[in-house]
Amino acid sequence: xxxxxxxxxxxxxxxxxxxxxxxxxxxxxxxxxxxxxxxxxxxxxxxxxxxxxxxxxxxxxxxxxxxxxxxxxxxxxxxxxxxxxxxxxxxxxxxxxxxxxxxxxxxxxxxxxx
Amino acid sequence: xxxxxxxxxxxxxxxxxxxxxxxxxxxxxxxxxxxxxxxxxxxxxxxxxxxxxxxxxxxxxxxxxxxxxxxxxxxxxxxxxxxxxxxxxxxxxxxxxxxxxxxxxxxxxxxx
Numbered sequence: 123x124x125x126x127x128x129x130x131x132x133x134x135x136x137x138x139x140x141x142x143x144x145x146x147x148x149x150x151x152x153x154x155x156x157x158x159x160x161x162x163x164x165x166x167x168x169x170x171x172x173x174x175x176x177x178x179x180x181x182x183x184x185x186x187x188x189x190x191x192x193x194x195x196x197x198x199x200x201x202x203x204x205x206x207x208x209x210x211x212x213x214x215x216x217x218x219x220x221x222x223x224x225x226x227x228x229x230x231x232x233x234x235x236x
Numbered sequence: 237x238x239x240x241x242x243x244x245x246x247x248x249x250x251x252x253x254x255x256x257x258x259x260x261x262x263x264x265x266x267x268x269x270x271x272x273x274x275x276x277x278x279x280x281x282x283x284x285x286x287x288x289x290x291x292x293x294x295x296x297x298x299x300x301x302x303x304x305x306x307x308x309x310x311x312x313x314x315x316x317x318x319x320x321x322x323x324x325x326x327x328x329x330x331x332x333x334x335x336x337x338x339x340x341x342x343x344x345x346x347x348x
Contacts (some may be wrong), residue, residue: 154334165242165324166279166338173334212278222267222286222328225336227278 124149128213128228135235141186141200143231145213148194153215155196156225157188160210172196173218208235238263240325240339248345249315257310257342259325266328268308269336270299273322315346 128145135141147153154173158166168181170188178188185204189197196213210232214225243258259268267286271279283292285301285308292299296319298311312319325339 158338163322163341163343165341168335168338171334214278216334218334222269222284224269224281224284225271225279225326227280229277232276 124215124226126213126215126226126228128231130231131229132232133234135203135233137205137235138202141198141203141207141233143198143211143213143233145196145198145228146194147196147215150194150215150217152193152218154218154223155190155194156214156216157196157198158212158214160212160230162210166212170198203235205235208233238265238327238330238337240327240337242323242325242339242342244342245340246343246345248347251316251346251348252314253346255312255315255344257312257323257344259308259310259339261306261327263330264305266305268301268305268325268327270308270310271324271326273324274320279322279324312344315344317346317348320344320346 125148156171157169159169160166170180172178172190175190186200210230212230213228216223216225240259240261269284270282272282273279283299288305289303290301296313300309323342326336329335329337
């Protein structure tokens with residue numbers, strides 16, 4: 123069966139510090155991978171998605187970047203965090219090329235920038 | 237830009253009551269998905285509706301896709317505390333098989 127691991131679960135970082143959130147998927151090959159951010163109790167904002175190694179699409183210009191160094195590894199980074207980067211970050215995967223393919227989410231990372 | 241507006245934004249009811257959550261758009265979607273998210277966790281898929289007018293049932297939850305495929309509803313019968321969570325609808329973004337547009341979310345709280 124497929125599993126998705128996302129860590130850390132919580133993170134408190136000072137303004138101006140770097141960020142690295144990691145997500146890995148097991149049990150499937152060449153998945154589509156996604157990073158979402160969620161404001162408290164609201165819908166999901168797509169930040170980045172990837173359909174293959176080294177292929178990253180950015181949805182929202184901002185202080186963040188993403189990389190996919192391996193087929194089932196997706197990393198969200200920042201060189202210098204801003205207060206506005208605080209939020210709940212979710213990684214997800216889906217089967218490639220299927221129009222109705224649902225997303226399978228990790229348990230998220232709660233990031234607080236102080 | 238495709239938008240999915242959900243209503244109500246927040247709903248607090250007592251155990252045993254019925255409720256309906258709506259997901260509306262001015263755009264046509266090829267399908268719509270419904271997710272439930274509990275605090276501190278990622279959303280989990282409940283159902284996918286594909287055909288206009290389609291009705292799907294999942295125990296006490298009934299999902300309907302509008303005839304014109306621009307809207308969907310989720311009806312819960314005899315709500316229980318375990319139904320508490322954030323309900324999200326989502327549909328494929330036009331022109332891509334890779335992205336979903338998510339709704340604004342409905343937070344449901346069911347109390348004893």
